Amino acid sequence: MKLYEFTGAPNPRRARIFIAEKALSIETKQVDLRSGAQFYAAYRAINPRCVVPTLVLDDGTAIGEVAAIWRYLEETTPEPSLFGKTAKDRALVTMWAHRWEIDGLLAVAEAVRNILPGLKSRALVGPHDYEQIPALADRGLARTHDFFADLEETLKQQFFAGGDTYSAADITALVAVDFAVERLKLEIPGEYQALRDWRARVASRPSASA
Numbered sequence: 528m529k530l531y532e533f534t535g536a537p538n539p540r541r542a543r544i545f546i547a548e549k550a551l552s553i554e555t556k557q558v559d560l561r562s563g564a565q566f567y568a569a570y571r572a573i574n575p576r577c578v579v580p581t582l583v584l585d586d587g588t589a590i591g592e593v594a595a596i597w598r599y600l601e602e603t604t605p606e607p608s609l610f611g612k613t614a615k616d617r618a619l620v621t622m623w624a625h626r627w628e629i630d631g632l633l634a635v636a637e638a639v640r641n642i643l644p645g646l647k648s649r650a651l652v653g654p655h656d657y658e659q660i661p662a663l664a665d666r667g668l669a670r671t672h673d674f675f676a677d678l679e680e681t682l683k684q685q686f687f688a689g690g691d692t693y694s695a696a697d698i699t700a701l702v703a704v705d706f707a708v709e710r711l712k713l714e715i716p717g718e719y720q721a722l723r724d725w726r727a728r729v730a731s732r733p734s735a736s737a
């Protein structure tokens with residue numbers, strides 16, 4: 528297997544952390560997004576959506592989208608489980624992971640992609656170009672602040688972002704928080720103690736530096 532990825536980008540990090548938690552060793556290949564390598568014909572043939580990550584299996588099958596990569600790895604390497612063991616747990620972890628992707632990662636991405644000058648005409652990922660819209664930068668920032676607040680409230684009720692145990696939901700939530708702090712230079716409000724404690728807890732896992 529080979530993981531096509533780019534070290535500086537959030538979605539490949541979600542795949543790398545998951546792989547590290549499973550203690551898997553998978554060869555990686557960098558697709559340099561800064562030089563536009565995602566649009567080169569060689570990579571377009573692997574992932575016509577021109578995004579990373581993509582997991583290519585030994586038989587040549589290319590699996591794009593983090594949720595699909597996670598699903599394949601969870602089914603082929605069930606332990607340690609990152610989605611829970613029972614049908615109910617798996618549904619709940621999937622629910623939380625989706626929520627943190629939509630309300631967290633995509634909120635931060637909306638701000639980042641509509642603010643950074645280097646992403647002019649690249650306001651959405653994928654093979655098509657879209658211009659930045661300043662109002663969407665403002666909305667993305669507002670959504671990111673709401674994400675911090677929603678995550679804080681959730682973590683007052685449960686120890687991890689997907690329930691009582693560490694799961695795939697924590698991976699997406701951590702990557703989204705780090706993305707906001709690093710790329711938007713936002714600070715987690717001092718009063719969000721549950722969020723701060725949780726971040727320290729999940730960031731101290733060896734997988735977080737994968």
Ligand SMILES: N[C@@H](CCC(=O)N[C@@H](CS)C(=O)NCC(=O)O)C(=O)O
Binds near residue numbers: 579
């Ligand atoms: N929904 C996709 C999102 C993938 C994505 O947005 N990848 C970004 C890096 S974080 C990308 O490839 N960007 C290419 C670009 O900016 O043109 C997934 O789950 O894999």
